[in-house]
Amino acid sequence: MPMLNASKLYSLLLTTYGEPRWWSDDPYTVMFQAVLVQNTAWENVEKTSASIGENLNPETIYALSQEELERLIKPCGFFKAKARTIRALTEWYGRYNCSREKTESKTMNELREELLSIKGIGEETADVILVYAFYRPSFIVDAYTRRFLRRFGYSFQNDEEIRKFFTSLLSADAKDYGYFHWLLLDHGKTYCRKKPLCSFCPLIRLCKQKED
Numbered sequence: 623m624p625m626l627n628a629s630k631l632y633s634l635l636l637t638t639y640g641e642p643r644w645w646s647d648d649p650y651t652v653m654f655q656a657v658l659v660q661n662t663a664w665e666n667v668e669k670t671s672a673s674i675g676e677n678l679n680p681e682t683i684y685a686l687s688q689e690e691l692e693r694l695i696k697p698c699g700f701f702k703a704k705a706r707t708i709r710a711l712t713e714w715y716g717r718y719n720c721s722r723e724k725t726e727s728k729t730m731n732e733l734r735e736e737l738l739s740i741k742g743i744g745e746e747t748a749d750v751i752l753v754y755a756f757y758r759p760s761f762i763v764d765a766y767t768r769r770f771l772r773r774f775g776y777s778f779q780n781d782e783e784i785r786k787f788f789t790s791l792l793s794a795d796a797k798d799y800g801y802f803h804w805l806l807l808d809h810g811k812t813y814c815r816k817k818p819l820c821s822f823c824p825l826i827r828l829c830k831q832k833e834d
């Protein structure tokens with residue numbers, strides 16, 4: 623059976639799981655959580671964000687000392703490095719008056735370069751921020767995506783090839799990219815885990831590496 627192209631794969635996931643939720647409509651919440659979630663469970667990020675409540679905004683977070691911020695985000699691990707990254711990211715956002723509209727003066731690639739120049743922001747985090755915070759179509763490739771594609775039967779040499787596979791067939795739309803990422807994440811957490819639950823997987827008929 624020929625492999626599904628990116629559009630068909632997207633339709634399949636959408637039909638299977640339905641329209642996913644969006645990360646957050648608040649750009650700063652996305653940025654803050656995108657750093658926190660590195661190497662920790664999403665539940666820790668949610669708990670920490672809930673404990674910060676209305677104070678999760680650039681002005682309040684930037685007014686905290688490094689130590690205060692570290693204490694606040696400690697449950698998410700790597701808190702010293704993450705606190706430094708959050709401060710640098712907040713400072714960067716401040717250059718745009720903490721306004722999504724102001725970032726529109728820059729191209730997506732310019733914003734991506736700026737984000738990548740911040741210590742602690744790698745490609746995945748930068749793309750998450752571009753898509754969910756600034757509505758820019760920069761396809762996100764993460765460990766769940768790589769694992770699923772490999773098991774499903776696709777063969778790519780590197781992330782660039784993966785990105786081309788998705789972007790050559792999907793129109794450059796941040797909403798679709800955001801949804802696609804979330805669907806793959808959901809699938810990877812629910813069924814295509816490290817130890818996959820193939821017998822329960824809704825995509826098993828099409829998968830090349832299903833368990834016997």
Ligand code: SF4
Nearest residue numbers: 813814818820823829
């Ligand atoms: S059948 Fe198994 S390996 Fe294939 S996508 Fe589903 S969970 Fe992953």
